[in-house]
Amino acid sequence: MKHFLIVVDMQKDFVDGALGTEEAVAIVPDVVKKIGSFDGELFATFDTHSENYRQTMEGRHLPVPHCIKGTPGWQLDEQVAAALDKRGYTPVEKTTFAAAGLPAVLAQAAAGEPFDIELIGLCTDICVVSNALLLKAIFQETPIAVDAACCAGVTPEKHAAALETMRSCQIEIK
Numbered sequence: 001m002k003h004f005l006i007v008v009d010m011q012k013d014f015v016d017g018a019l020g021t022e023e024a025v026a027i028v029p030d031v032v033k034k035i036g037s038f039d040g041e042l043f044a045t046f047d048t049h050s051e052n053y054r055q056t057m058e059g060r061h062l063p064v065p066h067c068i069k070g071t072p073g074w075q076l077d078e079q080v081a082a083a084l085d086k087r088g089y090t091p092v093e094k095t096t097f098a099a100a101g102l103p104a105v106l107a108q109a110a111a112g113e114p115f116d117i118e119l120i121g122l123c124t125d126i127c128v129v130s131n132a133l134l135l136k137a138i139f140q141e142t143p144i145a146v147d148a149a150c151c152a153g154v155t156p157e158k159h160a161a162a163l164e165t166m167r168s169c170q171i172e173i174k
Helices: 022-037 057-061 078-087 102-110 124-138 156-168
Strands: 002-008 041-047 090-094 115-122 144-152
Touching: 002 022, 002 102, 002 124, 022 078, 022 115, 022 144, 041 078, 041 102, 041 124, 090 102, 102 115, 102 124, 115 124, 124 144, 124 156, 144 156
Parallel strands: 002 041, 002 115, 041 090, 115 144
Antiparallel strands: none
């Protein structure tokens, strides 16, 4: 069986930039450790916006420009980037909460073999939950897990609520 780790949006703007939080900064060491010890293939999503971000649906609801491609905030957190570079990974850009192309990337990587999926990253209550539910909808019989210690939400309360939502949808919370 193949094992896939999805590192969701561990970009500077979500860690300590425009939308960063203390909780996001606090998970970086655990994320780096998980990347280093994971026995399987690594994928990393990149929230990716352009200069017209404020004109998008997301930008109208969250008017904080972030993860503009080519800016320092779009880049991975330096420690996370170093860990991923050391191991090798597949980057997956996304323009909204869930990476619509991620299921196809995983299916290609699986090459017909069974696999399981683990997700870590930011933000638990937005992009992690969106990707976990997308993957659960596509890969209904595939074991999917989220490592709560390697995730942070917009607030601790929203983190907990998202974990409970995923648990309700038969996603294992570690």
